[in-house]
Amino acid sequence: MMNNHKTNILRNNINIYCFRNRSSWTHLLFIIFTVILLNSFFTTFLTKIAAQLTVGLGGNIMWWHHNYIEPLDDMDDMNAANIPKIIHQTYKSYDLVPERWKLSIEKWKLHHPDWEYKFWSDSDIDEFMEENYKWFIPFYKQYPAQIQRVDVSRYFILYHFGGIYCDLDIIPKKNILPLLANNIDNFLVETPNLGTTNSLFGAKKHSSFLFYVINNLSSYYNSGWYQWFLPLHMKILFSTGPTAFWSLYGQFYSNNINLNERFGILSNKYFGRLPVCYPNNNNNDNVFFRNSYFEHVVGNSWHNESSWYINYFLGCQPITTLFMFGLIIFISY
Numbered sequence: 574m575m576n577n578h579k580t581n582i583l584r585n586n587i588n589i590y591c592f593r594n595r596s597s598w599t600h601l602l603f604i605i606f607t608v609i610l611l612n613s614f615f616t617t618f619l620t621k622i623a624a625q626l627t628v629g630l631g632g633n634i635m636w637w638h639h640n641y642i643e644p645l646d647d648m649d650d651m652n653a654a655n656i657p658k659i660i661h662q663t664y665k666s667y668d669l670v671p672e673r674w675k676l677s678i679e680k681w682k683l684h685h686p687d688w689e690y691k692f693w694s695d696s697d698i699d700e701f702m703e704e705n706y707k708w709f710i711p712f713y714k715q716y717p718a719q720i721q722r723v724d725v726s727r728y729f730i731l732y733h734f735g736g737i738y739c740d741l742d743i744i745p746k747k748n749i750l751p752l753l754a755n756n757i758d759n760f761l762v763e764t765p766n767l768g769t770t771n772s773l774f775g776a777k778k779h780s781s782f783l784f785y786v787i788n789n790l791s792s793y794y795n796s797g798w799y800q801w802f803l804p805l806h807m808k809i810l811f812s813t814g815p816t817a818f819w820s821l822y823g824q825f826y827s828n829n830i831n832l833n834e835r836f837g838i839l840s841n842k843y844f845g846r847l848p849v850c851y852p853n854n855n856n857n858d859n860v861f862f863r864n865s866y867f868e869h870v871v872g873n874s875w876h877n878e879s880s881w882y883i884n885y886f887l888g889c890q891p892i893t894t895l896f897m898f899g900l901i902i903f904i905s906y
Contacts, residue, residue, distance in 0.1 A: 641840045656760060657689075657778060660739065663694070677744045681745055699722075724809070738771075746867060769819045772815070842865065845865025846867070846869050
């Protein structure tokens with residue numbers, strides 16, 4: 574009863590302030606405007622700088638390490654690409670591929686008629702790992718989520734064969750060979766969120782970078798006691814997903830593992846993907862992506878109950894979330 578009485582008094586005082594003080598609405602609008610500005614500043618600048626300095630010196634500012642790719646028109650240069658003309662895609666099985674993702678398979682084959690296309694089912698992946706990388710099987714089998722096994726398999730597959738790996742929710746709009754010229758050995762894509770993505774990448778056969786990745790993945794399996802407190806979405810990102818991949822890229826570079834191996838970084842201008850805060854349903858009409866080589870459909874097949882909260886509240890609205898959380902605590906105190 575006492576707490577309810579205090580709460581009522583506080584609410585009455587707030588009402589009195591809001592409706593009797595002429596400048597109160599100006600103050601309130603100023604606070605809301607400040608929160609919006611801080612949120613925008615935080616998500617577009619501070620998080621990227623913080624990530625650049627912490628996650629393996631990788632970061633969204635990837636030109637800090639390597640040049641962005643500019644597509645080439647010279648056919649002779651394009652034919653000299655180091656990355657093999659092989660496309661790799663995975664899903665549970667070919668027959669179970671959802672209708673909205675079948676277009677990706679069709680477009681890869683249409684725009685790359687002289688490339689080899691390899692589709693990997695879950696059983697194909699298991700068989701490949703057992704036959705070729707038995708030393709990693711103890712870690713491989715202990716991953717709690719199937720997406721983690723799929724994540725690591727794509728690194729091993731590209732190390733073994735070379736080529737391009739692409740998620741099924743990414744659709745090529747044209748032949749990507751102009752992106753693979755300049756004698757690059759590793760093709761990485763800058764995500765519009767943070768760092769690099771493992772949804773689309775490429776490498777030459779037996780790439781030193783991917784050799785480093787597959788030999789250091791085990792250290793990300795369980796990197797600390799704090800993992801017990803992380804939601805599943807973040808565990809996947811940090812153990813096998815794009816955050817781990819991005820961190821390993823940064824470490825490979827900062828530790829000078831092989832300075833002779835060349836990287837090409839594809840900027841979002843040519844990747845054509847909106848940040849996680851916006852829907853990515855075919856961006857052909859977006860003026861910023863007129864020159865992009867890819868379009869995107871709804872994906873996120875591995876997302877779970879924690880994914881929406883992580884992406885929207887923490888990824889897109891961190892300051893707003895903290896402000897609202899503080900306001901709720903203040904009012905309920």
